[in-house]
Amino acid sequence: MKIPDKVINRLTLYHYILDDYENEFISSTKIAELLDIDNSQVRKDIKYLNNSGKCRVGYDVKTLKQAIESELGFKNHRSAFIIGAGNLGSALAKYDNFKDYGLDIKAMFDNDTLRVGNTVNGKEVYHVSELPKLVKKMNVDIAILTVPKVCASETAKYLVNSGIKYIWNFTTCILDVSGDVKVWNENLIGNFIQFTHENDV
Amino acid sequence: MKIPDKVINRLTLYHYILDDYENEFISSTKIAELLDIDNSQVRKDIKYLNNSGKCRVGYDVKTLKQAIESELGFKNHRSAFIIGAGNLGSALAKYDNFKDYGLDIKAMFDNDTLRVGNTVNGKEVYHVSELPKLVKKMNVDIAILTVPKVCASETAKYLVNSGIKYIWNFTTCILDVSGDVKVWNENLIGNFIQFTHENDV
Numbered sequence: 001m002k003i004p005d006k007v008i009n010r011l012t013l014y015h016y017i018l019d020d021y022e023n024e025f026i027s028s029t030k031i032a033e034l035l036d037i038d039n040s041q042v043r044k045d046i047k048y049l050n051n052s053g054k055c056r057v058g059y060d061v062k063t064l065k066q067a068i069e070s071e072l073g074f075k076n077h078r079s080a081f082i083i084g085a086g087n088l089g090s091a092l093a094k095y096d097n098f099k100d101y102g103l104d105i106k107a108m109f110d111n112d113t114l115r116v117g118n119t120v121n122g123k124e125v126y127h128v129s130e131l132p133k134l135v136k137k138m139n140v141d142i143a144i145l146t147v148p149k150v151c152a153s154e155t156a157k158y159l160v161n162s163g164i165k166y167i168w169n170f171t172t173c174i175l176d177v178s179g180d181v182k183v184w185n186e187n188l189i190g191n192f193i194q195f196t197h198e199n200d201v
Numbered sequence: 202m203k204i205p206d207k208v209i210n211r212l213t214l215y216h217y218i219l220d221d222y223e224n225e226f227i228s229s230t231k232i233a234e235l236l237d238i239d240n241s242q243v244r245k246d247i248k249y250l251n252n253s254g255k256c257r258v259g260y261d262v263k264t265l266k267q268a269i270e271s272e273l274g275f276k277n278h279r280s281a282f283i284i285g286a287g288n289l290g291s292a293l294a295k296y297d298n299f300k301d302y303g304l305d306i307k308a309m310f311d312n313d314t315l316r317v318g319n320t321v322n323g324k325e326v327y328h329v330s331e332l333p334k335l336v337k338k339m340n341v342d343i344a345i346l347t348v349p350k351v352c353a354s355e356t357a358k359y360l361v362n363s364g365i366k367y368i369w370n371f372t373t374c375i376l377d378v379s380g381d382v383k384v385w386n387e388n389l390i391g392n393f394i395q396f397t398h399e400n401d402v
Contacts, residue, residue: 005395012391017375034375036384072394087292094288097350097373101390102397149298168396172298174218174235183237184396186389189302190213193273194206195369195385196303 003071007045010035011068012101014042018065025058074102079140080168083155084147085110085118085125088170092144093120106138128155132162141165149173156183204272208246211236212269213302215243219266226259275303280341281369284356285348286311286319286326289371293345294321307339329356333363342366350374357384 003011014031028042035042046052046064049071053063069075082089085108092098093105108125110116116127126134135141143164147155152173159167160181167183169175175183204212215232229247233240247253247265250272254264270276283290286309293299294306309326311317317328327335336342344365348356353374360368361382368384370376376384 003398008395008398009388009391012388012394013375013386016373020374034377035386036380072398074394076397078397087288087295091288091292091347095389097390098393101394103390103393146292166396168393172217173221174214176235179237182396184392185214185236186392187210187213188296188387189298189304190210191385191387192299192304192369193213193275193302194209195367195383196277196279197204197209197273 003048007048008072010037010041010045011048011072014045015065015068015072015074018061018068021061024061025055026061026064027058030058074100076102077104078102078142079104079106079138080142080144081106081131081134081140081164082108082123082144082146083110083128083131083159084108084145085112085115085120086146086148089144089146090120092146092170093123096121105144106140107134128158131158135163142168144168144170145175146170204249208249209273211238211242211246212249212273215246216266216269216273216275219262219269222262225262226256227262227265228259231259275301277303278305279303279343280305280307280339281343281345282307282332282335282341282365283309283324283345283347284311284329284332284360285309285346286313286316286321287347287349290345290347291321293347293371294324297322306345307341308335329359332359336364343369345369345371346376347371 013035017031017034029039032039032042049067051067053060080103082093082105089108093108105123108123109128109131110125111128115125118125141164143159145167149171152171156175156177160177165181168186169183170186214236218232218235229243230240233243250268252268254261281304283294283306290309294309306324309321309324310329310332311326312329316326319326342365344360346368350372353372357376357378361378366382370384371387
């Protein structure tokens with residue numbers, strides 16, 4: 001069954017809660033309260049899972065957690081490169097949680113020779129010219145794009161020519177790549193506007 | 202009219218395109234192609250705007266851009282503090298685009314004395330103990346939370362006690378704050394899972 005994007009997003013948040021939860025059972029009311037959403041919404045979302053561990057006293061924390069992991073594929077191993085070893089790239093490289101959710105950052109790339117050769121959280125920074133070779137060698141097809149906006153378009157073309165198939169784009173440049181490469185725009189500004197729009201900040 | 206979140210998100214992406222577009226007119230087909238979505242979706246989204254600048258040869262780029270800015274409030278001025286001056290906080294402080302979209306980062310806060318006193322992209326880093334005073338003085342009620350996960354819960358409580366009303370939460374900790382404070386969880390992992398789920402990476 002195809003799970004709607006919003007449900008995937010919320011299930012991930014439920015997982016964050018379960019990850020820190022110290023009791024054996026948790027109620028949908030507790031989850032709803034922590035996220036400031038409707039109890040009925042939580043119960044509806046959890047119905048997408050095969051075995052939610054629901055019982056008289058609530059959901060079994062361990063079972064529910066495993067059900068989310070299994071449904072959303074947290075144990076699937078996906079390797080990625082970070083392109084751009086500036087602040088944002090380094091922050092994402094240090095985001096240890098990624099690995100728990102199936103995303104394994106294998107290396108970073110930059111064109112700044114001062115950054116090349118450094119390691120960030122155990123990930124080596126290579127010169128971008130090494131990308132085509134390492135895409136093949138390390139069998140990586142996901143790139144996380146964190147270069148400055150002015151270089152984004154050119155870098156994306158280079159990624160595609162190097163064999164990258166999926167680009168998680170953190171820049172505000174809309175990338176014009178061919179159809180067989182998938183781009184996911186991480187739209188921070190759009191998210192902020194949603195937030196302020198709904199709350200009339 | 203309340204605009205759905207997904208539409209807000211896409212309108213922001215259309216704005217990125219218009220921002221870089223060099224011709225006077227643009228077709229919905231061109232926008233759709235760049236984002237790899239349906240043409241009909243683009244036209245439907247644009248109908249949410251009052252004056253889209255639609256004419257025989259496409260949309261007038263300038264008019265459409267202004268219509269999006271006006272509808273989504275890019276010219277509304279919203280001030281925020283960044284809490285946590287590490288890589289992620291610094292990356293966000295350097296994100297110059299934020300200001301174009303109405304988000305004005307006024308200052309940063311950290312508890313690391315080595316960071317206090319630095320400036321990042323013109324934003325001064327203050328010690329967190331100064332927060333309550335500066336919330337009042339600078340009239341800021343939005344906090345962007347980029348501290349390590351282990352400090353997130355405690356820091357959020359402190360933000361609330363300091364008078365912050367909106368928290369844009371970049372940590373993977375679900376914050377247990379009282380009802381009159383709004384939290385927006387920037388769920389990077391959820392976004393990644395959506396991406397890989399729909400594309401069967």
